[in-house]
Amino acid sequence: MFLAIKELKHGKLRFLMIGVITVLIAWLVFILSGLGNGLSTLSAATFKNMDANYVTFEDGSRASMSRSLLSELLAEKLESQPNVSAASAMGATMGTVLNNSDSETNEKVDIAILGITPDSFLEPNVFDGKPLQANKPLEVIANETLKKKGFKIGDTLKIEGSLEKMKIVGFVKNETYNHLPAIFTTLDKWRSIQFAAPGSNKGIEKPVNAIMLQGENIDSEKLNQLFKNTETVTKSTAVQGMPGYKEENGTIMMMLAFLLAISAFVLGVFFYVLTLQKSNQFGILKAIGASNRFLGRAIVSQVFLLSFISIAAGILLTYGTALILPDEMPFSLDLKLVILYALLLLVISILSSLVSVRKITKIDPLQAIGRME
Amino acid sequence: MSGIQFKNVSKLYQQGENQVLALDEISLTVEQGEFIAVIGPSGSGKSTFLAIAGALLHPSKGEVILNGKNLNELKPKDLAQLRLEEIGFILQTSNLVPYLNVLEQLLVVKRMAGKLAKADKEYAKELLQSLGLAAKLGKLPEQLSGGERQRTAIARAFMNNPSIILADEPTASLDSKRAHEVVQLIANEAKTRNKAAIMVTHDERMLEYCDKVYQMEDGRLKHDDSNSYEKLKAISTKG
Numbered sequence: 001m002f003l004a005i006k007e008l009k010h011g012k013l014r015f016l017m018i019g020v021i022t023v024l025i026a027w028l029v030f031i032l033s034g035l036g037n038g039l040s041t042l043s044a045a046t047f048k049n050m051d052a053n054y055v056t057f058e059d060g061s062r063a064s065m066s067r068s069l070l071s072e073l074l075a076e077k078l079e080s081q082p083n084v085s086a087a088s089a090m091g092a093t094m095g096t097v098l099n100n101s102d103s104e105t106n107e108k109v110d111i112a113i114l115g116i117t118p119d120s121f122l123e124p125n126v127f128d129g130k131p132l133q134a135n136k137p138l139e140v141i142a143n144e145t146l147k148k149k150g151f152k153i154g155d156t157l158k159i160e161g162s163l164e165k166m167k168i169v170g171f172v173k174n175e176t177y178n179h180l181p182a183i184f185t186t187l188d189k190w191r192s193i194q195f196a197a198p199g200s201n202k203g204i205e206k207p208v209n210a211i212m213l214q215g216e217n218i219d220s221e222k223l224n225q226l227f228k229n230t231e232t233v234t235k236s237t238a239v240q241g242m243p244g245y246k247e248e249n250g251t252i253m254m255m256l257a258f259l260l261a262i263s264a265f266v267l268g269v270f271f272y273v274l275t276l277q278k279s280n281q282f283g284i285l286k287a288i289g290a291s292n293r294f295l296g297r298a299i300v301s302q303v304f305l306l307s308f309i310s311i312a313a314g315i316l317l318t319y320g321t322a323l324i325l326p327d328e329m330p331f332s333l334d335l336k337l338v339i340l341y342a343l344l345l346l347v348i349s350i351l352s353s354l355v356s357v358r359k360i361t362k363i364d365p366l367q368a369i370g371r372m373e
Numbered sequence: 374m375s376g377i378q379f380k381n382v383s384k385l386y387q388q389g390e391n392q393v394l395a396l397d398e399i400s401l402t403v404e405q406g407e408f409i410a411v412i413g414p415s416g417s418g419k420s421t422f423l424a425i426a427g428a429l430l431h432p433s434k435g436e437v438i439l440n441g442k443n444l445n446e447l448k449p450k451d452l453a454q455l456r457l458e459e460i461g462f463i464l465q466t467s468n469l470v471p472y473l474n475v476l477e478q479l480l481v482v483k484r485m486a487g488k489l490a491k492a493d494k495e496y497a498k499e500l501l502q503s504l505g506l507a508a509k510l511g512k513l514p515e516q517l518s519g520g521e522r523q524r525t526a527i528a529r530a531f532m533n534n535p536s537i538i539l540a541d542e543p544t545a546s547l548d549s550k551r552a553h554e555v556v557q558l559i560a561n562e563a564k565t566r567n568k569a570a571i572m573v574t575h576d577e578r579m580l581e582y583c584d585k586v587y588q589m590e591d592g593r594l595k596h597d598d599s600n601s602y603e604k605l606k607a608i609s610t611k612g
């Protein structure tokens with residue numbers, strides 16, 4: 001540590017340059033992770049937030065709500081199965097709404113309309129207003145995004161291309177579905193919007209898109225056999241089945257992986273060149289008795305210090321960036337993810353310095369004598 | 374036995390298809406309290422000799438016994454330890470760590486050995502004071518003159534209280550006043566603290582401080598008793 005700190009102080013410019021590179025890499029890694037996290041929240045927050053463990057879809061729908069159509073009556077039968085503590089149905093459709101009460105703001109808003117059973121485990125808590133009521137099918141609760149867009153409690157929503165109208169009675173937080181703000185309504189109301197065209201329900205009684213199950217260790221294989229034409233998957237599989245979810249995440253993860261690999265090489269090369277430059281110096285230190293261990297520790301602790309400070313600076317910059325990013329930008333930093341990537345970067349930079357440590361062990365102290373005959 | 378002993382030491386270098394015999398059956402004993410010089414033209418094998426004495430190079434044949442330890446039998450890790458504890462290397466002027474100040478140059482030697490005690494710091498300061506560097510403790514090598522750098526290098530070599538002192542051209546790039554001071558310091562340390570000291574040099578002005586002078590030529594070492602300084606010394610001690 002002693003040599004490491006002394007040298008950092010002495011070669012400020014040199015280490016500042018490497019530090020800046022590390023800061024930039026860290027910054028980009030955190031921004032990408034924030035973006036990835038934000039996108040996946042936007043895509044599937046409602047699924048991620050719901051207090052369910054398994055989801056039952058129609059067979060062949062490959063865990064996608066939009067491809068699946070079941071009868072709500074199935075929920076009761078599923079609920080009586082072993083390990084299933086509760087089951088509740090959900091329907092989803094996309095739509096565009098207008099604010100009918102406020103003629104000034106005639107901006108249209110794209111939304112996801114989710115049909116649920118009021119007071120079931122699928123209904124999120126309202127932070128403003130009141131929850132859904134089964135006997136008041138006109139009332140809906142909406143994600144706070146709509147509040148930010150100027151909608152108020154008591155406002156009437158007019159759904160485009162339909163005669164249906166709804167009244168906002170409450171707001172919920174962090175409920176987005178398929179990249180759109182979610183509006184929760186009763187299943188009946190949802191059906192009247194979704195299956196307005198005759199025959200579109202394929203003759204299924206009380207159609208829904210999927211049935212969410214609560215309960216640990218549910219035997220999905222058994223459920224699949226027991227209920228023909230169904231397919232029960234875990235919640236995380238259902239999240240993966242959200243439209244675009246896998247693709248978005250995959251893209252971001254690929255960028256992150258490349259970035260981390262590149263950073264390993266860039267940092268590794270920098271430290272290696274620095275070490276080469278100092279090889280005569282290390283030779284002298286070895287000649288007067290420094291062990292490989294002593295010199296290796298000096299290098300690793302130097303890299304550790306430099307990376308630690310740079311990554312910390314990168315985190316600060318990322319949180320600073322988050323403050324100035326526009327609200328619409330799907331950016332959300334998850335502290336756990338930030339810490340994970342910070343540790344990963346730290347490990348990568350230390351691993352990349354090991355090439356230099358290996359070089360040190362090969363430096364011949366004879367160099368110190370200088371002029372071998 | 375203490376001190377350093379060469380027993381029929383040879384060193385062969387492979388250069389392409391040719392073999393170069395850098396050292397040829399060298400036998401030599403340097404006792405504690407003895408200061409010897411090895412002189413010779415460049416290419417005579419002086420540096421190879423010093424590198425082998427300093428446990429930096431393995432002989433091709435023969436043995437080197439340092440304070441009773443046969444260097445051939447030690448592992449690389451133990452050799453580093455031995456260099457740290459038993460050998461004080463005085464290298465050429467520029468060979469200080471560029472980003473450490475004068476005091477730290479000495480303390481880093483203690484850190485290599487493990488913990489740095491408060492007493493070590495005091496000892497380092499005393500050592501530097503005795504070498505006339507008390508006012509330069511916080512200076513970096515680039516802020517020192519050639520003589521000051523060399524004295525720092527000497528202080529560093531003495532820091533671990535080694536039993537063997539090896540000096541590689543310690544007077545190169547010094548003016549003659551500084552050169553005399555530097556060699557006197559080494560001679561003094563060898564005498565007063567009972568160390569075996571070997572100096573490899575080109576500089577014939579410095580031989581008056583040495584007990585014995587060896588001439589190296591084509592890898593052979595021979596005791597040069599014709600050396601006038603030694604004779605002078607012998608006469609002066611008699612008288």
